[in-house]
Amino acid sequence: MDKLLKVSPSPHVHGGDSVSRNMLRVIVALLPAYAVALYSFGVGALVVSLTAMFSCVLFEYLIQRFLLKGKFTINNYSALLTGLLLSFNLPSNLPWWIVVIGSVVAIGIGKMCFGGLGNNPFNPALVGRVFLLFSFPVQMTTWPRPLGWASSYLDAETMATPLSLLKAGKLEQMPDALNMFLLDTPGSLGEISALALLIGGIYLLITKVITWHIPVSILLTVTAFAGILYGVDATTYPLPHIHLLSGGMMLGAIFMATDYVTSPMTHKGMLIYGFFIGVITMVIRVWGVYPEGMSFAILIMNAFTPIINKYVKPKRFGRVVKK
Amino acid sequence: MKTFKIGGIHPEECKLSAGVAIEKMPLPTQVAIPVAQHIGAPATVVVAKGDKVKVGTLIAQASGFVSANVHSSVSGVVAKVDNELDAFGNRRQVVVIDVEGDEWEEAIDLKGDFKRTFNLTSEEIIERIKNAGIVGLGGATFPTHVKLMPPPGKVAEVLIINAVECEPYLTSDHVLMLEYADEILTGVQLLMRAAKVNRAIIGIENNKKDAIALLQEKVSKLIGIEVCPLKMKYPQGSEKQLIDALIGRQVPSGALPIEVGAIVQNVGTAFAVYEAIVKNKPLVDRIVTVTGKSLATPKNVLARIGTPMSALIAYAGGMPDDTFKIIAGGPMMGRAIVNIEAPIQKGSSGVLLMSERESVRAEMDNCIRCGKCVSVCCMGLQPYLLMSLVEKKMWQEAEQEAVYDCLECGSCSFTCPAHRPLLDYVRYGKATVMKIMRERSVKK
Amino acid sequence: MNIMLISVVVLGMIGIFSAAILYFAAQKFKVEEDPRIDEIEAVLPGANCGGCGFPGCRGFADACVASLEGKLCPVGGNAVMEKVATILGVEVSLADPMVAVVKCQGSCNNRKKTNSYDGAKSCAIASMLYAGETGCSFGCFGLGDCVEACQFDAIKIGEDGLPIVDDEKCTACGACVKACPKNVIELRKKGPKSRRIYVGCINKDKGAITRKACSVGCIGCMKCQKECTFGAITVENNCAYIDFTKCRLCRKCVAVCPTKAIVEVNFPPRKVVVEQAENKE
Structure with missing residues (x-):
């Protein structure tokens, strides 16, 4: 035989899963919400999202090529996904240069300075978003009215989000739940339609990109927490479904908290992680200064993920003997 | 439908040779029979160059309790006793025999008829199994007689027959069940008597519906044997997972199945036991699956021990041009071979030819901490963690993380989206940690 | 004014109090150690x-x-x-400087590949799996476990796929010797002017098999053993070994070796036969 036989340890077959396939599936799962965002916010959404995606990919490439001098990694779509997720966390009337700064922070500080995908302790998109929230508090908290379709995206008509209404105690001005569920809520690009996000989440569950543990644990915790508050004082606190449908709850629970790299590896760990995200989010929403606490909660729990991984072990085979 | 509880994967089945009737391989001109075809001490050669042997003549004697006899699989003259290249490039002692005719030892009953009559005690059965050189034919090649003799103080309650064949591609057990169902069941009865148990469960995965139906019909007339269909999941054919699936007991870490009152035997072993006791025939041949997507005619062949693998490949249509890797066994746990002239052994369940597209390893990426390896590990380990501990040679920590529990099923490497060779490292860590543990126990 | 005074006093008192605690802790938990x-x-x-x-x-x-x-x-x-x-304040007995030596010359040209390895890049893992990429089951894998083990950057995999030891950097700590699953690396006397002679092969197969697998393997022909007048060379299991405590670096064995399995390092070109190496142990 002229060809040499290959030799390697077993197993000799692979299931076909790959990093890029997972990333691509998450991007596909975000498409319904993206479509809603484009419909609601028009050209603003397009500018913000394209800027974020393009600059994330560009900065990952530049850092990889000139600073790390390592393997070419933008072909695994993770930078594209980070860009898309970052834009989902931004208002559609954000000037493009702020978006670029957010991308630099997300990719550079959030991901590449730890050694690239897999080594980052915090969710890169959220690092970018929170950085922008602290640096540009005004721009980051003026939300354009959905379906406003302003001619120039920067001077769109703005209005308050359900959560800031909640914070201000203006329960009577809240949009009705059906609107929040479908599309008509002001907020970041990716926050407006719980339905579109849920469709994406179901797709991710079916394709086994994520497991149910984290989203269900977060949403149940929030429901229970809000339920208890409502039970205590129904005049100040809204019904639980308002909390579930408003702000970044769905986006965070389904797409941000389930990020592979920064979430625990065991199912038990995921439940614990989700529970605390739910609790921290509600504490910030109800008693904190900020109207929305999802991104902070996720980042805080990201920091606890290594500890959860260290102490929450999977159930080992043969440790419990049944006689 | 039953299955084991923790982890598991669903690899593509690829049972190309399912339902292909067993064919007898033509005799090779020369065989090379290794003396170490089992776990334990290699057998001691009792023939010399120039000796005439018949089929079934003892050529190497077991050299200890955990060891097995080796018999000649052909008749002819011993050409040499020497160290020859094995399938993995190492030199091992073999007895090379030039084939002349096909003369069998007189005591062997060559008639193909089925007999059920036997009247032997447990000790007599075990003695005959030992003499016939029978080892676990599922691939582990642990001497069968040792398994049937539980250590003092332990009592077997149930005999489990492993007919799962969860490895993709392999079909040798499947066709054996279809063609020799009566013989297998008699073998099971013999094994039950030998192990002094009155209950036996045959575990078969649900992809072999014809075999399940056939055996279920046959066992309805027998006492104490049941056939249990199992939900398909890899690695169900592993002893510990099979016991968990069938009787819901988990063998403790580091212990043998007898700890939970079970003895596990492969269905091929049951057939060999039938032949050894009823027909007086030692283990000289076995059914081997020769398969591969590019192979002209994937087959299940009855081959004499010592036949070169190249002869089997030639018989199944010759080596395809796109052969990239040749594997002894199945794609999940089999070993890639370097020498196709190496002989078929007692534990060779299959010869698998794989193309580049199918079996090439992709370049590995960073671990993205998706946790998929953790969720598929059937022993509840954390492969990603073990791999990084082994990379850093942190043996103590690896021991704490129970690296020695790994059964090397390969589910973690199969699943990893970053294509990390998890099992390569875990296997190395397991071997090192077990060596350290042995050294420590010797010191104490 | 008042506030300033209070802050100064309070901070000062905290400082004094903490210093006192630290002082007593340092006294109490002091570990006596030989300076x-x-x-x-x-x-x-x-x-x-x-x-x-x-x-x-x-x-x-x-x-x-x-x-x-x-x-x-x-x-x-x-x-x-x-x-x-x-x-x-004591005397010390001086030891000979040692250096790590790779006892395999089976580069791609000398030792033909019979298969190609596609597993994890680790010699330990490959050696658990099988005998290696060539017909020689003893030689170097070239996957670099020794390189990884070396803390002094003294060993590298060369272009021919074999490890190269940098004499200057090698400190003979023995980490590579332990890391090599094939026991290809040995610590040997560095020798005067870094000159040394060793058998660059550990293949214990019979001569014919070795010759087939590798063109520079030791075939156990015994010629070197006969040639050596110092009794430094022994041939065991079809493979020669030079005892570096007995070798006088005369280079006669190098000349007679039919497969060039014996390696000389840092010697002047052959023609100038000077026995200068003999003057030092």
């Missing part, structure tokens, strides 16, 4: 390679204070040991 341990540790290389057999440089320094008998820092060599002896 020479610190001194010795300061002159040691500080790589914590463990080549001496002790857990790190401090462990070695600790052991040295107890007794210097038979202790050697393989990295620092005689120079460091002399310093250590001076600190302790």
